[in-house]
Amino acid sequence: MLERFRKDFPVLENNPGLTYLDSAASTQKPAVVLEKMDHFYRFDYANIHRGLYNLSERATASYEAARTRIAEFIGTAVPESLVFTRNATESLNLIAATIGEQIVHKGDEIIVSVMEHHANFVPWQQLAARKDAKLKVVGIDRKTLELDMAALESAITGKTRFVCCTMASNVLGTTPNVAKISKLAKKHGALTVFDAAQFVPHHKLDISTFDPDFLVLSGHKMLAVDGFGVLYGKPEHLAAMPPYMTGGDMIENVTIEKTTYSEPPQKFEAGTPFMGGAISLHAAIDYLENIGLDRIQEHESALAKLADEKLRAIGKVKLYRKPEHIHNGILPFNIEGIHPHDVATILGDMDICVRAGHHCAQPLIHFMGEMAMVRASFYLYNTEKDVDRLIAGIQKTLEVFHK
């Protein structure tokens, strides 16, 4: 058990009675991440890329070192294939608004899965509407809750321009086979967009094994601070794409008549970026890899499965995943006859933090015949005590509602 890691997280240390089971929404930050950011602002901060003085050169070096470290973490030797953004949502919108606008035309198709977070659903739905293209939504198997690969195979055609799929569902934890999806998309000449926001906090990612065209992640889901995201794009795509935003720091030359742009990734990083965010993700990756993602996964799965077992024993809890299919520390459930918001409110009053609602995945929740769900999400800093407190909270909820 990784119990000793809880003490690395100031929020948890400063709130001793807190049971934080909402890491799929956002993770807590270890002290080392906060310290690295603090050090950067105390010792090395200046605006990057333009300063001709030592301090700015140090700031630029730290920012670019983060790019190299993140590139290594996801398995690419080309740091320039990483664009820094504000979050996964901005990364996805960037793709849809640039290359999406370029290559999707009337009558074309875009494929998404029904389990996408709205961030990987709405930009494609809106692009399809703007272009008079067709949005095809691939379902999941109702028994296993895995992506319906047969449906994907029959949906994809020569007109498909993008296949957009999560690498780990934020509601179910489902982890689709991206190598298969990538192979299928390539066969039909479609580009792939993988949403790794919920995958990278739990797994070692090696993009060389499935060769995506685009992939996105969000720092705050993996122990870095909020407001910092990453977009990976194949260098040939980034080179051909128009900028998303224009302004300072992304130009090569500006005259009154026209502007030429820098090479990627600068072409997509207009304005002063969030340097502290980059530093924090660098530190977070070091921290995660020091512990080992396999160990983290083993720990959170063991806790989620223990919670699942104890909730099943209570009897009135509807659990959506079979124990053997619990992934990424995510446990979605409902209690018969009690609204998920009521469950989360009672747990919240006991300082047990879970999420309730549609989890920014309304198409999935509706596909499953629900309006809302409760989600407990476990991560490396949770302990068996958190499981016990969750169970006590559910028992209390049942008492309050006389169930």
Ligand SMILES: Cc1ncc(COP(=O)(O)O)c(C=O)c1O
């Ligand atoms: C699977 C998935 N994709 C994308 C996002 C969006 O991330 P952000 O809010 O950091 O843009 C989330 C956030 O919950 C998510 O769970």
